[in-house]
Amino acid sequence: MSTTTPPTASAPTTAPVSQQWVLTLSCPDGPGIVHAVAGALAGLGGNITESQQFGDPLSGLFFMRVQVEAATSREDLEAALQPVAEHFAMSWVLDVVGRRVRSLLMVSKAPHCLVDLLYRERSQAMPIDVVGVVGNHPDLEDIATFYGKPFHHVPVTRGTKAGAEARLRELVAELDVELVVLARYMQILSDDLCREMPGQIINIHHSFLPSFKGARPYAQAHDRGVKLIGATSHYVTGDLDEGPIIEQDVARVDHSRRVEDLVAIGEDVERQTLARAVRWHAEHRVLLDGHRTVVFR
Amino acid sequence: MSTTTPPTASAPTTAPVSQQWVLTLSCPDGPGIVHAVAGALAGLGGNITESQQFGDPLSGLFFMRVQVEAATSREDLEAALQPVAEHFAMSWVLDVVGRRVRSLLMVSKAPHCLVDLLYRERSQAMPIDVVGVVGNHPDLEDIATFYGKPFHHVPVTRGTKAGAEARLRELVAELDVELVVLARYMQILSDDLCREMPGQIINIHHSFLPSFKGARPYAQAHDRGVKLIGATSHYVTGDLDEGPIIEQDVARVDHSRRVEDLVAIGEDVERQTLARAVRWHAEHRVLLDGHRTVVFR
Amino acid sequence: MSTTTPPTASAPTTAPVSQQWVLTLSCPDGPGIVHAVAGALAGLGGNITESQQFGDPLSGLFFMRVQVEAATSREDLEAALQPVAEHFAMSWVLDVVGRRVRSLLMVSKAPHCLVDLLYRERSQAMPIDVVGVVGNHPDLEDIATFYGKPFHHVPVTRGTKAGAEARLRELVAELDVELVVLARYMQILSDDLCREMPGQIINIHHSFLPSFKGARPYAQAHDRGVKLIGATSHYVTGDLDEGPIIEQDVARVDHSRRVEDLVAIGEDVERQTLARAVRWHAEHRVLLDGHRTVVFR
Amino acid sequence: MSTTTPPTASAPTTAPVSQQWVLTLSCPDGPGIVHAVAGALAGLGGNITESQQFGDPLSGLFFMRVQVEAATSREDLEAALQPVAEHFAMSWVLDVVGRRVRSLLMVSKAPHCLVDLLYRERSQAMPIDVVGVVGNHPDLEDIATFYGKPFHHVPVTRGTKAGAEARLRELVAELDVELVVLARYMQILSDDLCREMPGQIINIHHSFLPSFKGARPYAQAHDRGVKLIGATSHYVTGDLDEGPIIEQDVARVDHSRRVEDLVAIGEDVERQTLARAVRWHAEHRVLLDGHRTVVFR
Missing domain, CATH: 3.40.50.170 (Formyl transferase, N-terminal domain)
Incomplete structure (x- = not known):
């Protein structure tokens, strides 16, 4: 499992204004993943605007992509997601929607x-x-x-x-x-x-x-x-x-x-x-x- | 808002074995919907296997379809979902996946x-x-x-x-x-x-x-x-x-x-x-x- | 080169009324093929209603499919086409349009x-x-x-x-x-x-x-x-x-x-x-x- | 009926070398059109490399596009086609294939x-x-x-x-x-x-x-x-x-x-x-x- 932060992401680290974030992740499939991720995002007042999941029965892996609108900093988002990611052994990427x-x-x-x-x-x-x-x-x-x-x-x-x-x-x-x-x-x-x-x-x-x-x-x-x-x-x-x-x-x-x-x-x-x-x-x-x-x- | 139960659904009401349920809903868009639904399903030990959402910026409505595997009765599922549905003023339908x-x-x-x-x-x-x-x-x-x-x-x-x-x-x-x-x-x-x-x-x-x-x-x-x-x-x-x-x-x-x-x-x-x-x-x-x-x- | 007549073709052999015929052929490519075929058909008063050709530069072969409306017997059609087919060394098939x-x-x-x-x-x-x-x-x-x-x-x-x-x-x-x-x-x-x-x-x-x-x-x-x-x-x-x-x-x-x-x-x-x-x-x-x-x- | 010659066609008028010509035409439908056109082209030693026809039963019009390879001048081609075009009351266009x-x-x-x-x-x-x-x-x-x-x-x-x-x-x-x-x-x-x-x-x-x-x-x-x-x-x-x-x-x-x-x-x-x-x-x-x-x- 690894946290991959795109090298040049220019996310605001102070004075957060509301913006769209995109989170992608994969981990071994099991109950409670969507709820845990949604909970971490809801805890920061995030509003999920797009979300897709897929559980691959062959590889046993679960995949998720979620876009969330939130007035929060990257640090706070990462801090909220880190425990969830560790619990489910996730590989995950967090980015700003539309970053080139x-x-x-x-x-x-x-x-x-x-x-x-x-x-x-x-x-x-x-x-x-x-x-x-x-x-x-x-x-x-x-x-x-x-x-x-x-x-x-x-x-x-x-x-x-x-x-x-x-x-x-x-x-x-x-x-x-x-x-x-x-x-x-x-x-x-x-x-x-x-x-x-x-x-x-x-x-x-x-x-x-x-x-x-x-x-x-x-x-x-x-x-x-x-x-x-x-x-x-x-x-x-x-x-x-x-x-x-x-x-x-x-x-x-x-x-x-x-x-x-x-x-x-x-x-x-x-x-x-x-x-x-x-x-x-x-x-x-x-x-x-x-x-x-x-x-x- | 209304709870529409398909008239002929032959869902088991006793001795629940694990099966696939499909829930569809729409309601005014806002934060926390996915988390609340996922929470109600997770509380019954349900595992979400497929989920899709869409928020229509024109109508202001949020739409969701979720398939969940759970060893639960229809009554228990409805009881768990009812408060969420009322809170968000949802129209919703619950059915067994594959029911003809x-x-x-x-x-x-x-x-x-x-x-x-x-x-x-x-x-x-x-x-x-x-x-x-x-x-x-x-x-x-x-x-x-x-x-x-x-x-x-x-x-x-x-x-x-x-x-x-x-x-x-x-x-x-x-x-x-x-x-x-x-x-x-x-x-x-x-x-x-x-x-x-x-x-x-x-x-x-x-x-x-x-x-x-x-x-x-x-x-x-x-x-x-x-x-x-x-x-x-x-x-x-x-x-x-x-x-x-x-x-x-x-x-x-x-x-x-x-x-x-x-x-x-x-x-x-x-x-x-x-x-x-x-x-x-x-x-x-x-x-x-x-x-x-x-x-x- | 061969003249292949479909075994069960029930074309009229007497009292010809006007009907649609389909002719397909292939032969070594060269000048004059379309003209010769069109001439043989025109000689019987036939009206070409559909015609397609293709010359394959790789194989050197020419292919043609032509539908013609004519009040003629199969015998007369074959007699008119036979010299052309022999001259150009054609493989050809003649059938009634729509025959099952x-x-x-x-x-x-x-x-x-x-x-x-x-x-x-x-x-x-x-x-x-x-x-x-x-x-x-x-x-x-x-x-x-x-x-x-x-x-x-x-x-x-x-x-x-x-x-x-x-x-x-x-x-x-x-x-x-x-x-x-x-x-x-x-x-x-x-x-x-x-x-x-x-x-x-x-x-x-x-x-x-x-x-x-x-x-x-x-x-x-x-x-x-x-x-x-x-x-x-x-x-x-x-x-x-x-x-x-x-x-x-x-x-x-x-x-x-x-x-x-x-x-x-x-x-x-x-x-x-x-x-x-x-x-x-x-x-x-x-x-x-x-x-x-x-x-x- | 009209002979439309593209204004800027730079077809060779002397010393004809073999090249590809494209002829398009339309006229009232009837027997003998394909034969007559093919004959005019064959008379100049032309080899038809592509040809398509369509007779529209609604409008009663016949349409044809033919590509022909011929070592001939535009004048000779037009002279050969003119009588055919007049006989069948054709609108026609003659051009060199690939002319821009x-x-x-x-x-x-x-x-x-x-x-x-x-x-x-x-x-x-x-x-x-x-x-x-x-x-x-x-x-x-x-x-x-x-x-x-x-x-x-x-x-x-x-x-x-x-x-x-x-x-x-x-x-x-x-x-x-x-x-x-x-x-x-x-x-x-x-x-x-x-x-x-x-x-x-x-x-x-x-x-x-x-x-x-x-x-x-x-x-x-x-x-x-x-x-x-x-x-x-x-x-x-x-x-x-x-x-x-x-x-x-x-x-x-x-x-x-x-x-x-x-x-x-x-x-x-x-x-x-x-x-x-x-x-x-x-x-x-x-x-x-x-x-x-x-x-x-």
């Missing part, structure tokens, strides 16, 4: 996911703060620049991979990065890097996993003659294309579509699937349940 | 919704107990008979409408009917009858309301050249085609479809839309919020 | 696809004539009987498989069967039987192929934590779950769904996916292009 | 459709050449500039409407505009302007027409409690929100969505619906059939 998650976008040459995420950030359609864009190719610098984002060109070749990952670690540390989004980044991260940021790296795979793992999924889909193509957004683990799935979607195709048509049609599916996954993550709606996810939409 | 809602299906000549609902009942895909089928035409008697359901032929002409509705009221009373499903019943019920059973009559309208109200919606849709056709399942009020919407769905069509094609394509949309609405109603997932619905799926 | 394809349904215990297909046949939603139902279990006899269909109980055990397939061959021959539909038939047909009826056996697989081949796909899907489940209808070849795909569809699920929920949700996807595939086949809309299909919807 | 249609985008303050169309143009996902952006507000100039497009600020007030439309007519003439796209342009064009450019102005309406015409459709949808929201792309006629529909799509919503959520969710539906309509128009896939459209996708 510091995100680093990683790209190669395909612009569609980058354009989409930067546009949605600027439209305030998702609570992320893109603190930088990393490209192993320089092609997309102009888009980053248009949206006012620093672009870091970090080329990767067989010989320079270790150095490139070291540079990534530096950027993550320097920029206080909470979330890395692989927005059609065509390099594979090392197992070590994946393990250092569990549940903090989101990828978009351009197929309906577990169909068509690996490279060139649209060519595989075309060869198999499928009638729907898809995209899968998932957390990255060391196990390539096997990380916990956050969101999937599909689009209909027919026999007349060539591989390049599938690629073009797939772009729309990819960017929407990735955008939903990133938004849900940033809104603390995604909880890990072993190699699967609980998504409280 | 006594349902009367009304049809005319089109069989697709009838076949679908009877099949789903037999497959245990929805907790309903179809206690009879009423047809203003005799055409569908064989289907009712195949599924072992009494078929009541109640013809309706301009002159006999009052008498036909009297017969309906008799059937509702005799058969202890909790839910009436208009499964493509092509007659309009009187305002009086609608008012007698608020939130207890579900209709399927063969268009994407509010488009194409009234008769011959597919002909209207064809004439307008729409690219999607739809169906809408809603509670019946005296206001024709204006009742609270429970569920809607659509199917894609193109220019080559004639009116009769739209009718055929629409059948699949209608039966699925109606089936979802009936199932959610029977599972106590649909709550009325003025002229709209809250659906806890 | 003699179909044998094979089932095990799950009724949803059987109920759906028999209902659609009776509703004239697809041009099939179900000439019999074969079950390796006796469970679904009552449904077949209700729809007036002979039910053949052909049990299959390890020792009796060869005998069971011999009985199938007899039924196919006796009943002049043109199409076999595996409507959730849970036995695997032998390679020999598959090879005897190429493009004439349609299966429904309860997953989004190529994900989750083999048995228990919903359990696999649940374990992988997918967010969409699917179904695939395909022609059966000796290569299990690898036959040419005709149609696929999906339904959205979330973390709260258990394996049994996926099975129930999947039923609706399966029956609709299979129904579309069977209807398109019966309407001569599906052409084989190697291990893929061309579907002229 | 000169388009003017009109916007107000909402950027999502503008961003989307400019991105898709740059990605070569649709054959348009955006020759300028007109805004009645200056807000979106930076986006136009980023994509290298001239931005014309043409404010509209009650008193200046006539002058603003005069400026539009100038721009259409100066820039040789073939297509005007109202990309969430919040002003209503005058009847006169609409009549001057029939089938050349495409709008996106932010509802599933004919539901919720007029202003504030998402507020209306929220009030009605619909479970799906939609968008409709249509040609603009003098009859507001009644023009021929090109494409529609929907997204699922539930009771918890506020009006502002519907607006945000709707953005994705709008931009995709508009993008498909514009692409199909630019690819000559949309034909007018009275107040409806034929879309050869």
Whole structure:
């Protein structure tokens, strides 16, 4: 069990005014959890405005996400929740609703996911703060620049991979990065890097996993003659294309579509699937349940 | 505020064994509701397995659906909940999860919704107990008979409408009917009858309301050249085609479809839309919020 | 190249009245095919009411489906088309639009696809004539009987498989069967039987192929934590779950769904996916292009 | 009948090399049309690579779109088609496949459709050449500039409407505009302007027409409690929100969505619906059939 406080949360610590908090937690299932959490929040005068629970009979774990409006400080909230969390052996995260998650976008040459995420950030359609864009190719610098984002060109070749990952670690540390989004980044991260940021790296795979793992999924889909193509957004683990799935979607195709048509049609599916996954993550709606996810939409 | 106990609930009143209960409620929104309900349930040793809330900022109402596993009698549950309900001025319903809602299906000549609902009942895909089928035409008697359901032929002409509705009221009373499903019943019920059973009559309208109200919606849709056709399942009020919407769905069509094609394509949309609405109603997932619905799926 | 005349086509051979014909063909691609076919049909006074073409750059094959209204006999039509077919080395099929394809349904215990297909046949939603139902279990006899269909109980055990397939061959021959539909038939047909009826056996697989081949796909899907489940209808070849795909569809699920929920949700996807595939086949809309299909919807 | 040659088509008039042509036509239905067209094209050595037809039994009109690969000049093609067109009283358009249609985008303050169309143009996902952006507000100039497009600020007030439309007519003439796209342009064009450019102005309406015409459709949808929201792309006629529909799509919503959520969710539906309509128009896939459209996708 652990108390994870997002590193850059700028919650007020004095003169509390009423605001929305979001609490997510998981623990071994059992009676009394909802009552205990609701009681701790009610004791501070909090009004629960949204709440979702799920008990997984397979893992025996209980998951909860609750939004509460309360005129209280983070210290007081944590003090009220701490005994409950300890009693039920909870992993929990407390954050301010709408706080923008510091995100680093990683790209190669395909612009569609980058354009989409930067546009949605600027439209305030998702609570992320893109603190930088990393490209192993320089092609997309102009888009980053248009949206006012620093672009870091970090080329990767067989010989320079270790150095490139070291540079990534530096950027993550320097920029206080909470979330890395692989927005059609065509390099594979090392197992070590994946393990250092569990549940903090989101990828978009351009197929309906577990169909068509690996490279060139649209060519595989075309060869198999499928009638729907898809995209899968998932957390990255060391196990390539096997990380916990956050969101999937599909689009209909027919026999007349060539591989390049599938690629073009797939772009729309990819960017929407990735955008939903990133938004849900940033809104603390995604909880890990072993190699699967609980998504409280 | 009112305590509505389903008329035929066969909950055990002695020797309580552990079972699943479902509680739905609505009341003016305010702090402490979730905590109070969770507390009343926890006091009886109940374990909340599913819970959903919604506070409507427009109506100022709070809605909640909670499933709880508890080894308790209905009397004890009601006794524990009664003070909470009174304190918050709740409308509430308590039922056993999976209890089959006594349902009367009304049809005319089109069989697709009838076949679908009877099949789903037999497959245990929805907790309903179809206690009879009423047809203003005799055409569908064989289907009712195949599924072992009494078929009541109640013809309706301009002159006999009052008498036909009297017969309906008799059937509702005799058969202890909790839910009436208009499964493509092509007659309009009187305002009086609608008012007698608020939130207890579900209709399927063969268009994407509010488009194409009234008769011959597919002909209207064809004439307008729409690219999607739809169906809408809603509670019946005296206001024709204006009742609270429970569920809607659509199917894609193109220019080559004639009116009769739209009718055929629409059948699949209608039966699925109606089936979802009936199932959610029977599972106590649909709550009325003025002229709209809250659906806890 | 071959001229395949459906065995039971009851086209008028004398006193031709105007009716709709459907012609499907494939041949090596090249200039002049459409013109030659249109010319042969125009020479008989035919009016083309629907026509679709596709040239596959990978296989180098050209595919065409054309509906034509003509007051002509089958003999005259075939005589007009024969020189064109020979010139372009065509495989072709000529049929009367709406002629019902003699179909044998094979089932095990799950009724949803059987109920759906028999209902659609009776509703004239697809041009099939179900000439019999074969079950390796006796469970679904009552449904077949209700729809007036002979039910053949052909049990299959390890020792009796060869005998069971011999009985199938007899039924196919006796009943002049043109199409076999595996409507959730849970036995695997032998390679020999598959090879005897190429493009004439349609299966429904309860997953989004190529994900989750083999048995228990919903359990696999649940374990992988997918967010969409699917179904695939395909022609059966000796290569299990690898036959040419005709149609696929999906339904959205979330973390709260258990394996049994996926099975129930999947039923609706399966029956609709299979129904579309069977209807398109019966309407001569599906052409084989190697291990893929061309579907002229 | 009329021969419409796109104003800026830069077809080769000498030294013909093989290229793809697209021919669209409509005329009174009757026998022999396909044969005659195919014959004219075959006479020039053309190879038909794609062809679609539709005969509308209601209007009695026949529609056809054919792509043909031919090493011929525009003059020779037109000379070959002219007699056929006259014989059948055809309206027809001949163009080079992939020629970019000169388009003017009109916007107000909402950027999502503008961003989307400019991105898709740059990605070569649709054959348009955006020759300028007109805004009645200056807000979106930076986006136009980023994509290298001239931005014309043409404010509209009650008193200046006539002058603003005069400026539009100038721009259409100066820039040789073939297509005007109202990309969430919040002003209503005058009847006169609409009549001057029939089938050349495409709008996106932010509802599933004919539901919720007029202003504030998402507020209306929220009030009605619909479970799906939609968008409709249509040609603009003098009859507001009644023009021929090109494409529609929907997204699922539930009771918890506020009006502002519907607006945000709707953005994705709008931009995709508009993008498909514009692409199909630019690819000559949309034909007018009275107040409806034929879309050869």
